[in-house]
Amino acid sequence: MPEGHTLHRVARQHGALLTGRRVRADSPQGRFAAGARRIDGNTVGLVEAYGKHVFYEIGAAATSLLHVHLGLYGSFRDGPAPAPPPRGAVRLRLCTDEHWIELRGATAAELITRPERDAIVARLGPDPLRRDANPQAFVTRAGASRAPIATLLMDQRTLAGVGNVYRAELLYRAGIEPHRSGRDVGAGALAGLWTDAVRLMRAGLRTGRIVTTDPADRDHPRGPVRPEDAHYVYRRHGLPCRRCRTEIRKVELAGRNLFWCPICQH
DNA sequence: TCTGCATGAAAAA
DNA sequence: TTTTCCTGCAGAG
Numbered sequence: 001m002p003e004g005h006t007l008h009r010v011a012r013q014h015g016a017l018l019t020g021r022r023v024r025a026d027s028p029q030g031r032f033a034a035g036a037r038r039i040d041g042n043t044v045g046l047v048e049a050y051g052k053h054v055f056y057e058i059g060a061a062a063t064s065l066l067h068v069h070l071g072l073y074g075s076f077r078d079g080p081a082p083a084p085p086p087r088g089a090v091r092l093r094l095c096t097d098e099h100w101i102e103l104r105g106a107t108a109a110e111l112i113t114r115p116e117r118d119a120i121v122a123r124l125g126p127d128p129l130r131r132d133a134n135p136q137a138f139v140t141r142a143g144a145s146r147a148p149i150a151t152l153l154m155d156q157r158t159l160a161g162v163g164n165v166y167r168a169e170l171l172y173r174a175g176i177e178p179h180r181s182g183r184d185v186g187a188g189a190l191a192g193l194w195t196d197a198v199r200l201m202r203a204g205l206r207t208g209r210i211v212t213t214d215p216a217d218r219d220h221p222r223g224p225v226r227p228e229d230a231h232y233v234y235r236r237h238g239l240p241c242r243r244c245r246t247e248i249r250k251v252e253l254a255g256r257n258l259f260w261c262p263i264c265q266h
Numbered sequence: 267t268c269t270g271c272a273t274g275a276a277a278a279a
Numbered sequence: 280t281t282t283t284c285c286t287g288c289a290g291a292g
Binding site: 073074075077089104105106254 | 280281284285286287
């Protein structure tokens with residue numbers, strides 16, 4: 001589930017596997033053949049996530065970078081060497097003596113320059129998972145907008161790394177009606193959304209899954225969190241709200257499904 | 267085995 | 280606003 005926490009986990013793991021090592025690269029599917037040839041035989045430098053983007057420094061001078069964005073379908077797989085024969089549409093395969101990594105279905109897999117990397121980052125809002133994030137940039141931008149807060153939370157120029165699951169859950173936890181404008185929500189509540197995003201996404205980074213419910217609100221408060229207990233509203237339309245038992249609603253907003261409780265959020 | 271739906275975002279219209 | 284990328288999963292049969 002590629003929201004920001006997934007990509008930060010990828011960056012952390014791939015950094016551990018690749019940084020300082022020479023890699024062999026190929027593109028069994030063929031769509032990234034030229035890029036793979038340029039990576040092949042080079043040393044990988046730092047691996048970094050920003051929002052839903054991952055950047056890999058390539059070569060000793062690190063003047064070019066591999067840029068990956070998984071989009072909706074993209075996924076990574078990895079395992080200990082030797083790499084298995086590629087099956088299906090493997091866009092890019094990176095191998096060290098110890099490990100292999102496969103990339104499939106990504107929206108973006110490209111070699112870029114450092115200025116191009118900086119331009120991508122410059123388009124993004126602050127990322128709650130980065131230490132260098134500036135929360136005020138989010139509060140200022142969202143607080144000046146007439147767009148619905150639900151749209152702003154998914155807008156990567158406003159906030160980087162939040163996707164459809166986190167946005168629905170953040171708004172429920174804050175008790176905010178999703179169609180209210182950013183301007184109407186106001187600076188205080190926006191700052192609260194940021195703080196909660198940091199908390200939830202750090203937990204996601206740690207555990208690899210999105211769990212937003214407090215134990216008291218779960219059907220099974222003890223033991224491991226069951227998948228059906230992990231969320232308040234996301235994909236729970238038609239089910240009763242965990243707190244007020246009102247039916248959770250769903251509406252399509254800007255092409256994406258939005259879920260909320262009409263009573264708990266106002 | 268088949269069908270529909272899903273975490274995202276850029277390009278096209 | 281619609282289409283595209285074309286994977287993985289859940290549920291139906």
